[in-house]
Amino acid sequence: MYDAIIVGGGPAGLSAALILGRCLRSVLVCDAGHPRNASSHALHAYLTREGISPLDFLQTARDELKKFEKVSIAQCEVTKATRRDDQFEVTLLDGRIFQSRKLLLATGVVDVIPKIHGIMDFFGKSIFNCPYCDGWEVRHQKLAVYGKAHRGLKLAKSLKTWSNDILLCTDGASGLSKEDCEVLERNNIQLVDHKIIRLEGDDGRLKKIIFENGDVSEREAMFFNTESYIRSRLLEQFECNFSEEDGVERGKYEKTEIPGLYVAGNILREVQLVIVAAAEGAQAAFGINSALAKEDLN
Template identity: 30%
Template sequence: MSTSNYFEVIIVGGSYAGLSAALALGRSLRNVLIIDNGLPCNRQTPYSHNFITQDGREPGDVIAEAKAQVLKYSSVKMVNATAVKGEKLENGFQITTPEGEDYKCRKLIFATGVKDIIPNINGFSECWGISVIHCPYCHGYEFKGQKTGIMANGENAVHLASLVINLTKSLSILTTGKANFNESQIQKLEKHKIKIIETEIQEIDHESGHLKNVIFSDGRQLPLDALYAAIPFMQHSAIPASLGCEFTKGGHITTNSFHKTTTEGIFACGDCATMMRSVANAVSSGNFTGAIVNKELADEAF
């Protein structure tokens, strides 16, 4: 192992949270390595919203500018690779890439995000992040007043409906199976004239990712401009689990208020550690995590 492969901090994931953490650490002259494969989860989304000073910009442009700013700090390095293995060492950790390159560090930050599990519906993946969307705060304003659906059931559907009804009155819930609402929830949906459709979705009819119709298994079609979809996800990286990090019931890496995981020396920020999936939140959590890690390093050395 050469000294060039040793760092005070390794950040796995170089999107919004990871770059924000690196910026805080780089400005404190910490020797930092970012390992990133260049595949952020919002790469198909045309515009980033609800992020002050960056509202409406293309995500790729925001990332490119962020990388340029972060890598101006000479103590921060970045490699284009996927971290595939992690090991605990006596005084830190080792991360390995598919090329067999090993990197060691004292502190480890996971900013690896999550991977959405796309349902087996024709056209869904092509529309994901464009007109089939996950968040009213990130996308809702752009579809205000338009024909909108919610692909969810039970409490998830009611929660989304309560947020979206302020953006459009043309709203339907598509449960893709038997509806699961209690009497109180049904009354709320009826009060706001929200239709419930239980028929299974067969296909998303679209043009270059822009939704036109939802086609059901019985052949019926529902014209829509936007479809919110509450779909499951998985962690992008299996390394946190292999290093003993615990997870919440919802599937996120468990952290405390200082973004520390349950494994000493490991931190997590961004989408992998919170249900609040937004660029602004990722940047905020990354910035705070970088400051906390710097403080730990400072306390250990002072």
């Protein structure tokens, strides 16, 4: 029986494992190995780690955990998680079953990538979804925003922090009102509502967007604002209040209303930065260790 099982070995889960390892707790991290930013060329906005490869960042975190003898990592998806008699039981895809006193879900979210032919050649290199992560690298450049209705409008306005040359592409009917279009005009944001047929560029660097009507726009980067969804269905296996938009309901130290169940990282739908996910993992670990210590004291 582990003190804690952590589902998800991204920044949130590994950060929690580090704190719990330092508290001499026995911990199993189960990770399916699909971190959200796997396509990204570089991690930004993490103090002291500016520009590191996201996969190197995670490998460094895993290497640092090796000195804690009671922390282990199972490179496998968790398919089932249950709670019975104050204990949790998780089942892995390969059939292994483990028990723990506390459970932390740090399973992240998945982005819905716009359906544009060839987009994956550019995703994470010059097509991004988070201006706070990648806006600075393309500051003052010719930027495109991909998004419909208010999502597109909101992102286009926010990109004005980084560039004055913004083209909002709605890839078909914009869903924008007359008032919305006036906002765009007042803020000098161009709007194109023709369908995009393809993207052109070299080596992951976007150069042109080709529209269905034959128009071509030279653009150096694109940001999109499509939806993302919670990656794992494990939350649904507990009667835990959560919504795709607002994340998981929880109290102090990321503790949910299910006794012993904690959550951390992007699943919370707070600021979606690695440094924040790591901090949330640390908070949850603090909560978990405090609860375990309290239970064990006479």
